[in-house]
Structure formats: C-alpha cells, structure tokens
Amino acid sequence: MPPVADLEPRLARIGWRAQPLPSDIEADLAIARVVAQHRAGYQLHDGAAMFNAQPAARFLKRDLDPTERPAVGDFVLVAPGTPPTIERILPRRTELRRGAAGESHQRQIIAANIDAVLVLNGLDGDFNPARIERYLLLIQGSGATPVLVLTKADKATDAKTALAELHRRIPGVAMFAINAKSADSVAPLLAWLGPGHTAVLVGSSGVGKSTLTNTLLGQERQATKAVREHDSRGRHTTTHRALIPLPSGGCLIDTPGMRELKLTGEEELDQSQFADIDELAQSCRFGDCGHVSEPGCAVQAALADGRLDPARWRNYLKLRDELAAAADTLEAQMRRKSESRVLTKALGKRLGEKYGKR
Ligand SMILES: Nc1nc2c(ncn2[C@@H]2O[C@H](COP(=O)(O)OP(=O)(O)OP(=O)(O)O)[C@@H](O)[C@H]2O)c(=O)[nH]1
Numbered sequence: 001m002p003p004v005a006d007l008e009p010r011l012a013r014i015g016w017r018a019q020p021l022p023s024d025i026e027a028d029l030a031i032a033r034v035v036a037q038h039r040a041g042y043q044l045h046d047g048a049a050m051f052n053a054q055p056a057a058r059f060l061k062r063d064l065d066p067t068e069r070p071a072v073g074d075f076v077l078v079a080p081g082t083p084p085t086i087e088r089i090l091p092r093r094t095e096l097r098r099g100a101a102g103e104s105h106q107r108q109i110i111a112a113n114i115d116a117v118l119v120l121n122g123l124d125g126d127f128n129p130a131r132i133e134r135y136l137l138l139i140q141g142s143g144a145t146p147v148l149v150l151t152k153a154d155k156a157t158d159a160k161t162a163l164a165e166l167h168r169r170i171p172g173v174a175m176f177a178i179n180a181k182s183a184d185s186v187a188p189l190l191a192w193l194g195p196g197h198t199a200v201l202v203g204s205s206g207v208g209k210s211t212l213t214n215t216l217l218g219q220e221r222q223a224t225k226a227v228r229e230h231d232s233r234g235r236h237t238t239t240h241r242a243l244i245p246l247p248s249g250g251c252l253i254d255t256p257g258m259r260e261l262k263l264t265g266e267e268e269l270d271q272s273q274f275a276d277i278d279e280l281a282q283s284c285r286f287g288d289c290g291h292v293s294e295p296g297c298a299v300q301a302a303l304a305d306g307r308l309d310p311a312r313w314r315n316y317l318k319l320r321d322e323l324a325a326a327a328d329t330l331e332a333q334m335r336r337k338s339e340s341r342v343l344t345k346a347l348g349k350r351l352g353e354k355y356g357k358r
Pocket residue numbers: 151152153154155178179180181203204205206207208209210211212224225226
C-alpha cells in the first residue's frame with residue numbers, strides 16, 4: 001500500500017482524518033470508505049471512484065456481533081480482486097446505533113465516523129420539538145454532535161419564537177433557523193462541514209435535505225426530487241449519491257439507511273400531523289381505495305375542491321409508504337426474535353432430556 005501521506009489528498013474527499021494505522025497491514029491493501037450497504041454487498045469509495053466490494057468471510061459469521069460488521073461510514077482496508085474484499089475495519093471515531101435501548105445482539109450500526117448529525121425541521125408546519133427529541137435520543141451517545149436546523153425560515157413569521165421554544169426545551173444543542181436555498185443563510189453550518197468532517201442530514205421528507213445539499217455544493221448537483229418507484233407494498237427505491245464531497249472540505253453521507261433513521265415503524269400516522277388526511281383517506285367509498293381514480297374517493301374530492309393541499313398529500317403518501325416498510329422490518333425482526341426464543345427453549349429441553357439437566 002502506498003504511504004498514507006501520499007493518499008491523504010484523495011482520502012480527504014471522503015472525510016478521512018489522519019489516524020495511526022495498524023502496523024501489520026499487508027502491502028496490497030487499500031483504504032476506502034463504506035458509502036452504502038446492499039443485500040448483495042457493499043459500495044465503497046476510495047476518494048477517486050466508487051466501487052462494489054464483498055466482506056471477508058469472517059464478517060459473515062452468524063455469531064458475530066453485528067456492530068463488528070462493516071457499516072456505512074467505516075474506513076476499511078480492501079484487498080484487490082474481483083470483486084475486492086473488505087478485510088479490516090479501521091477504528092471508529094463515532095458509532096450511530098439503532099436500538100440503543102434494546103438488547104445488545106440486536107444493535108446495529110447505522111453509520112460510523114459521523115461527526116455531526118444535522119437534524120432538519122421545517123418552519124412551515126413541520127416544526128415538531130417532540131420529533132427532534134426522538135432524533136436526539138438516537139444520536140445521544142454516538143459521539144456525533146447534533147445540530148438542529150430549522151429550514152424555511154424565509155417563509156416563517158415566527159422563526160424566533162420557534163428557536164426560543166427549542167432553546168428552552170433542548171438547551172445546550174446548537175441550533176439555527178435558515179433558508180436552505182441561500183448560501184449566506186447556511187454559512188453557519190460550515191463549522192461542522194470542514195476538512196475531515198462527515199455529516200448526515202436527517203429529517204422528514206420535504207424538509208429541505210436535498211435543497212440544503214445543493215446549496216452547500218453551490219450548484220444543482222443532486223436532483224432535488226429523488227426518483228421513487230412505488231409498488232403495491234409501498235416500498236420505494238430512491239436513487240441518489242451516497243457520499244457527497246463538499247467544497248468546504250467535509251462530506252455528507254446520504255444513504256436510504258440513513259434516511260430510515262426517521263421512522264422506526266412504530267409511529268402512528270393517525271396520531272400525527274397527518275391525522276386529518278388519514279381520516280379523510282378512511283372515508284372513501286371503497287375500503288381499499290387507491291385514491292387515484294376510484295369513484296367516491298374522498299381524497300380526490302378534497303384535492304379537487306382545494307381542501308387538501310396536493311404537496312401535503314404527496315408527503316403523506318411518502319411517509320405512509322416509509323412507515324409501512326419500516327413496520328414490515330420491525331415485525332420481521334420481532335418474529336425472528338420470538339422464533340429464536342422458542343428454538344432456544346426447545347433446544348434447552350432436548351439437551352435437558354439427553355443430559356439430565358434442566
Ligand atoms: N422557501 C424555502 N423553501 C425550501 C427551503 N428548504 C426547502 N425548500 C423547498 O421545499 C421543497 C422540498 O425540499 P427538498 O430539498 O426536496 O426536501 P428533502 O428533505 O430533500 O425531501 P425528500 O427528498 O423527500 O426527503 C422544495 O420545493 C424546496 O425548494 C427553505 O429553507 N426555504
């Protein structure tokens with residue numbers, strides 16, 4: 001492997017910060033960063049290009065603690081090959097975990113080596129201190145710094161009141177009210193986006209994550225509207241770039257996994273700011289109304305006569321789909337957990353019969 005000093009300008013683009021490397025590294029290994037994780041493998045970036053890689057066999061062992069597997073944001077050592085293989089994970093500075101209050105064998109790393117989590121909340125009706133607090137729970141203990149960003153300040157009449165309320169409710173956390181479209185307005189955020197820094201943007205759909213990304217980039221590089229394909233189960237695929245080097249020297253990580261941070265599957269739409277839409281959608285003539293062209297659709301009627309804002313409706317649909325997918329995952333996890341408990345019991349009983357233990 002070339003001396004790391006030679007690699008640093010390139011690695012700097014992917015949020016690398018000088019760190020001592022293990023002394024026993026084989027010469028043919030390269031440093032890269034995990035930018036996405038798929039069922040079929042990992043997507044890595046070495047500062048020059050993105051490429052696919054497979055984890056070494058030991059990462060696939062079933063009894064391995066999931067937190068010891070490569071995660072998005074990890075700097076890893078990669079062996080050449082077709083495909084290249086992830087051999088080692090370099091020590092993490094921070095670990096954003098899912099299920100921090102759960103059982104240890106269920107904990108997963110959502111992202112590693114994240115320095116700041118920018119929690120976006122819109123001042124256009126999306127403002128929701130309770131949701132911000134839930135994000136903060138997820139971030140707490142990760143080592144990453146939360147930064148609260150209230151977007152659409154240019155549209156709000158009460159940005160100061162919102163900030164004051166948030167200050168009261170969540171003291172000691174940096175917070176800004178910004179117009180995500182204005183470079184001047186987002187400038188204070190650059191303090192968390194300098195060389196060697198990695199940030200993620202989290203927040204509800206439509207809050208301004210893509211807009212802020214574009215402003216930080218200084219150009220329209222990321223499609224503001226991600227491409228989504230819906231199917232009957234309400235899953236979607238979002239295409240966007242996973243790691244985004246910024247002119248300020250830092251980088252953003254943006255993966256579907258990171259965006260899933262926002263919903264656990266336990267949220268109830270009928271007890272949210274969308275309760276009115278949820279109620280409307282339940283009052284269609286057909287119980288399984290798709291709200292597209294069915295006769296007697298209460299949603300289409302409300303859209304037609306202006307009672308329902310189309311943007312809000314689209315947002316509701318997006319969130320409902322996300323929630324459905326998250327709930328599916330949660331349910332599958334819980335099913336697996338209860339199955340393994342039953343299996344463990346059955347195994348214990350069998351062993352007890354065989355060896356006379358109880
Ligand atoms: N006036 C104003 N409009 C904003 C601001 N931030 C975002 N918008 C607008 O809000 C809409 C949604 O913004 P996006 O950046 O696409 O939101 P997002 O969080 O990326 O949404 P998803 O991709 O669905 O997760 C766009 O029309 C933006 O132009 C802001 O600070 N001020």
